[in-house]
Amino acid sequence: MSLKIYNTITRRKEKFVPINPPKVGMYVCGVTVYDLCHIGYARSAIVFDIIYRYMKFRGYDITYVRNFTDVDDKIINRAGESGLQWNEVAERYIEEFNADMAALGVLTPDVEPKATDHIAEMLEMIEALVDKGMAYELDGSVYFSVKSFAGYGKLSGKNIDDLLSGARVDVDESKHDPLDFALWKASKPGEPAWESPWGMGRPGWHIECSAMGRKYLGDTFDIHGGGKDLVFPHHENEIAQSEGSSGKAPVNVWIHNGFVNINSEKMSKSLNNFSTIKDILKTYHPEAVRFFLLTSHYRSPIDFNTQAITSAGKNLYRFYDLFSEEKKLVPEAPPGPETDTSPTEKFTELMNDDFNTATALAFLMEELRRINHLRNEMSRMKKKSDRYKNARTQFALGVRTMKKLGGVLGLFQRDPSDFIDSFKVAKLNEVGVTLDWIQKLIDTRAAARAEKNFAESDRIRDELEGKGILLRDTPEGTTWSISLD
RNA sequence: GGCGCCGUAGCCAAGUGGUAAGGCAGAGGUCUGCAAAACCUUUAUUCAGCGGUUCGAAUCCGCUCGGCGCCUCCA
Numbered sequence: 001m002s003l004k005i006y007n008t009i010t011r012r013k014e015k016f017v018p019i020n021p022p023k024v025g026m027y028v029c030g031v032t033v034y035d036l037c038h039i040g041y042a043r044s045a046i047v048f049d050i051i052y053r054y055m056k057f058r059g060y061d062i063t064y065v066r067n068f069t070d071v072d073d074k075i076i077n078r079a080g081e082s083g084l085q086w087n088e089v090a091e092r093y094i095e096e097f098n099a100d101m102a103a104l105g106v107l108t109p110d111v112e113p114k115a116t117d118h119i120a121e122m123l124e125m126i127e128a129l130v131d132k133g134m135a136y137e138l139d140g141s142v143y144f145s146v147k148s149f150a151g152y153g154k155l156s157g158k159n160i161d162d163l164l165s166g167a168r169v170d171v172d173e174s175k176h177d178p179l180d181f182a183l184w185k186a187s188k189p190g191e192p193a194w195e196s197p198w199g200m201g202r203p204g205w206h207i208e209c210s211a212m213g214r215k216y217l218g219d220t221f222d223i224h225g226g227g228k229d230l231v232f233p234h235h236e237n238e239i240a241q242s243e244g245s246s247g248k249a250p251v252n253v254w255i256h257n258g259f260v261n262i263n264s265e266k267m268s269k270s271l272n273n274f275s276t277i278k279d280i281l282k283t284y285h286p287e288a289v290r291f292f293l294l295t296s297h298y299r300s301p302i303d304f305n306t307q308a309i310t311s312a313g314k315n316l317y318r319f320y321d322l323f324s325e326e327k328k329l330v331p332e333a334p335p336g337p338e339t340d341t342s343p344t345e346k347f348t349e350l351m352n353d354d355f356n357t358a359t360a361l362a363f364l365m366e367e368l369r370r371i372n373h374l375r376n377e378m379s380r381m382k383k384k385s386d387r388y389k390n391a392r393t394q395f396a397l398g399v400r401t402m403k404k405l406g407g408v409l410g411l412f413q414r415d416p417s418d419f420i421d422s423f424k425v426a427k428l429n430e431v432g433v434t435l436d437w438i439q440k441l442i443d444t445r446a447a448a449r450a451e452k453n454f455a456e457s458d459r460i461r462d463e464l465e466g467k468g469i470l471l472r473d474t475p476e477g478t479t480w481s482i483s484l485d
Numbered sequence: 486g487g488c489g490c491c492g493u494a495g496c497c498a499a500g501u502g503g504u505a506a507g508g509c510a511g512a513g514g515u516c517u518g519c520a521a522a523a524c525c526u527u528u529a530u531u532c533a534g535c536g537g538u539u540c541g542a543a544u545c546c547g548c549u550c551g552g553c554g555c556c557u558c559c560a
Contacts, residue, residue: 028560029560037560038559038560040560042560045560047560074559092488092515111524121552124518127517153497156555158487158556159488161487163488163556180558228490228555229558229559229560230560233555233556233557247499256560257560258560259560261553264552265553266554266559267559268558274559295498295507296497297498299490301553305497307496307509308498311509311510312508314509316521318522320520321523322523335517358499359499359506361507362506363506369523372524373524373525376516376523376524376525454519467519470521470522471521472518472520473488473518473520479522480520481522
């Protein structure tokens with residue numbers, strides 16, 4: 001049973017063979033810190049978070065590097081608009097980014113390099129390219145000569161001639177070739193600037209990832225990831241720079257995640273139809289967002305819509321509803337193995353198929369049903385019987401395994417009561433009622449029920465239901481939950 | 486213009502040659518005073534359409550229709 005990953009550059013699923021097992025090096029393009037992150041980036045972050053978690057789960061010693069682009073035209077423009085310094089803009093949005101990632105439960109990568117901390121490494125690579133005749137200087141800027149690199153286009157499947165005939169290539173008369181891209185940009189007065197052999201300037205966008213990837217992971221490393229939109233030109237250019245300077249292919253496996261669409265349309269800055277992570281989290285629980293994003297395969301587009309995410313939230317709630325039973329049914333952890341091998345193997349098999357979280361999640365839902373079935377049966381058994389004790393052991397093992405496997409997807413790690421309470425609190429605020437008010441109605445209803453005054457008790461239940469508060473009469477008394485619709 | 490992706494039940498979605506996972510919504514049942522939750526049963530002779538290859542196709546090939554992406558900063 002081996003891990004297979006779809007490799008963009010070969011357009012095939014391939015068996016994953018690390019260069020230097022058990023070590024794995026993974027570089028993922030982070031964000032340019034000039035604005036709040038949108039939900040599309042949340043998907044990318046969560047996809048690679050899961051790849052990171054899964055590699056660890058499989059026993060790999062993975063080093064995960066995710067950069068911050070903290071110098072760039074957009075940051076400079078934002079600084080101009082806001083009156084802040086460019087580095088203040090970058091710092092602010094790094095903080096916002098970190099808060100978003102923490103909210104979404106995304107693990108912190110092992111290394112989070114900033115472009116501005118690696119100017120020397122970039123200059124070194126640029127100089128090597130100039131020395132090899134693959135780059136040239138023009139008015140204090142340095143450009144990569146696309147025609148000098150024979151493999152240009154191999155990642156995105158484009159050829160140079162087709163690109164030239166495209167209508168949207170920027171036409172800069174001074175470049176030797178319209179496709180040539182900037183490695184180093186001469187700085188205008190007031191812009192961030194570093195010394196270089198070609199005068200004061202700042203790095204081009206693509207060079208930072210080449211330089212930092214090499215610094216932290218070596219000339220050739222295992223995995224490079226990012227959103228689909230980065231395939232061209234960003235990653236194509238990275239290959240040109242890295243391979244051009246070292247003579248070695250920089251990356252073995254290229255992984256690209258699909259977009260998040262809104263109403264079936266790509267969300268983008270230019271269409272101004274994007275939702276920030278912060279916006280989304282005002283309405284939806286972060287773990288529900290994660291669950292939702294995992295219900296389709298990472299390479300497929302996913303449509304962000306209310307119904308889909310509501311459904312994800314309901315399913316997630318069902319898991320926590322079961323977990324909240326654990327304490328009651330199994331007050332002390334019974335002896336036995338930490339996890340059940342059969343579900344673990346099944347889960348691994350599903351995830352080994354190019355990180356198919358959709359099928360892995362479907363499997364966990366089948367497990368959920370299996371354990372709930374067991375719970376139902378237990379409610380009919382005599383508590384002192386061996387059968388009950390045996391079932392309880394199975395229940396505990398099942399729940400533990402589910403939590404462990406869910407953890408590989410970044411799910412199920414919260415305290416069940418906290419999770420459920422957070423939904424309740426949100427609901428109370430939404431409909432403007434208090435806990436006391438609900439409890440009072442529940443007590444009144446209990447009295448009515450005791451007198452078999454079902455008309456009154458049903459009236460109270462309907463009143464609460466009208467507020468989205470659903471009652472459950474159990475042998476231990478009446479509890480309540482909320483409507484997730 | 487070049488390159489590429491997608492079209493599976495009311496909805497979301499997995500499935501890339503061996504006879505359609507899972508979820509939401511719906512229907513019936515168990516439980517319940519009645520409900521809720523949970524569980525059980527049920528819901529696509531069929532995978533946009535038409536041809537072809539094959540013993541066998543949602544899966545491969547061709548054409549048609551429809552939707553989308555990249556080629557410009559974007560995850």
